[in-house]
Amino acid sequence: MQIGMVGLGKMGGNMAERLRRGGHEVVGYDHDPAISDVASLKELVERLSAPRTVWVMVPAGKPTQQTVDELGELLDEGDIVVDGGNSHYVDDQKHAAELREKGIGFVDCGVSGGVWGLQNGYALMCGGEQAEVERVMPIFETLKPEGEDGFVHAGDVGAGHFAKMVHNGIEYGMMQAFAEGWELLEASDVVKDVRGSFSSWRTGTVIRSWLLDLMVRALDDDEHLEQLRGYAQDSGEGRWTVQAAVDHAVPLPVITAALYARFASRQDDSPAMKVVAALRNQFGGHAITSSEGSTGKGADSPGADVTPPREAE
Known part of the structure; x- marks a missing residue:
């Protein structure tokens, strides 16, 4: 089967290689010209025969939205876009609706396997219409691990990324x-x-x-x-x-x-723990550690200014 792969990073690049080893024709596009087969999305679409399937493996959010928008202008009725990135399932529903207006199909596919996927295969969770999922099945079958498990058509558009x-x-x-x-x-x-x-x-x-x-x-x-x-x-x-x-x-x-x-x-010095330490010191007289690392007296220790009633923590 012929497929376009947009995004040839750690995941996308290995997926493209696994597909090639499985006998598929892959046309890859990436912003890095050193690893890209074509110079633009337009050239990628022109290299594919209709009906086309384009798999998107770019970061979620704005990069995916921009890619889907551009593909929506380049692809024809009957083509399919597969979003295999880590998109939010709500975005899938939006993208599917936008492409559906132009007669372009959409399948969302959650992919797990990381850097080991090239060797071991990828666990795939997809969502979308049955007919469109079936069209992409040769690709799914090659990407998934051998055996019965490793793939699920989880439900409607968004179900794959939700899973x-x-x-x-x-x-x-x-x-x-x-x-x-x-x-x-x-x-x-x-x-x-x-x-x-x-x-x-x-x-x-x-x-x-x-x-x-x-x-x-x-x-x-x-x-x-x-x-x-x-x-x-x-x-x-x-x-x-x-x-x-x-x-x-x-x-x-x-x-x-x-x-x-x-x-x-991600906190070298937790602001919340400062409050906890201060309160423990106030109600229980527990020792506190200064920002320089020295240990101070408890609130009810000899020499302290305030002597509150002792509380158990």
């Missing part, structure tokens, strides 16, 4: 659980082999998983993670998952806490 959004929310929670367990093991005076403890869980336990395998791999590279700073970004899906939970009145305490933990990781 991927929830997938990433679950991923946030799982990673946070591993992270907290690792920190507790590292803090223990009893456990001497933290890396070995994680590795022992890879066989026979209920938490064995690829994520656990990757955790052990990271500890093999840096046993105590001393080369890393405890700072974690979020790519948007975690926030959208929590917002969707609010919209649907569904409690997500684990995923929400994992998202907030990432926010906390």
